[in-house]
Amino acid sequence: MMKQLSDSLHVDAKYYLTAAITPGIYSGNIRDGIKTELFNYVDFFNIMVYDDFNTTVPYRQHSPFSMAVSSLNYWLNTRGMPVQKCVMGIPVYGRPSGITQTNTTLTYRSILSQGGSPLSDSAVVNAGGFSNYTIYYNGQPTVKKKAAYARQVANGIMFWEFGQDANNDNSLIKAACDTIGRSY
Numbered sequence: 001m002m003k004q005l006s007d008s009l010h011v012d013a014k015y016y017l018t019a020a021i022t023p024g025i026y027s028g029n030i031r032d033g034i035k036t037e038l039f040n041y042v043d044f045f046n047i048m049v050y051d052d053f054n055t056t057v058p059y060r061q062h063s064p065f066s067m068a069v070s071s072l073n074y075w076l077n078t079r080g081m082p083v084q085k086c087v088m089g090i091p092v093y094g095r096p097s098g099i100t101q102t103n104t105t106l107t108y109r110s111i112l113s114q115g116g117s118p119l120s121d122s123a124v125v126n127a128g129g130f131s132n133y134t135i136y137y138n139g140q141p142t143v144k145k146k147a148a149y150a151r152q153v154a155n156g157i158m159f160w161e162f163g164q165d166a167n168n169d170n171s172l173i174k175a176a177c178d179t180i181g182r183s184y
Contacts, residue, residue: 016044024078090160092159095135116135123137
């Protein structure tokens with residue numbers, strides 16, 4: 001089915017076929033359902049290197065740099081994804097750890113508006129009926145480190161999601177662009 005879709009989209013070289021995929025750090029049907037033959041049909045794989053959260057384990061970052069390294073290593077080296085098709089995903093939001101995930105995810109912009117620092121990866125915030133809980137996100141230093149790493153080993157980065165970013169010098173997307181020498 002993906003071959004037929006790829007063939008249809010590539011007529012006249014008008015369209016790309018992309019897929020957002022699991023970070024690949026946990027074994028199981030979601031990861032293992034992505035067959036290696038798809039590498040032949042999909043133009044870019046946006047690897048979602050985020051949402052590694054736990055509702056029962058507190059103080060856990062949902063998108064640490066170590067996850068980016070493990071994820072790209074899995075897809076590029078273990079599975080053999082072509083480097084030119086590998087795009088690392090970076091979150092523009094934060095998640096708590098150790099509590100329910102219902103209405104507790106916040107945009108990066110909202111985290112900053114509650115006093116979070118663009119130079120940190122965690123902040124104490126209020127959301128979803130919870131007061132003074134710690135939310136984990138990627139601040140500018142982590143995003144810069146991830147952007148530099150992706151530039152070395154992959155073919156790009158993508159953000160989930162552009163509209164959640166700050167619209168000033170605290171921008172995560174601007175930090176990544178500055179790191180890789182691109183204009184924002």
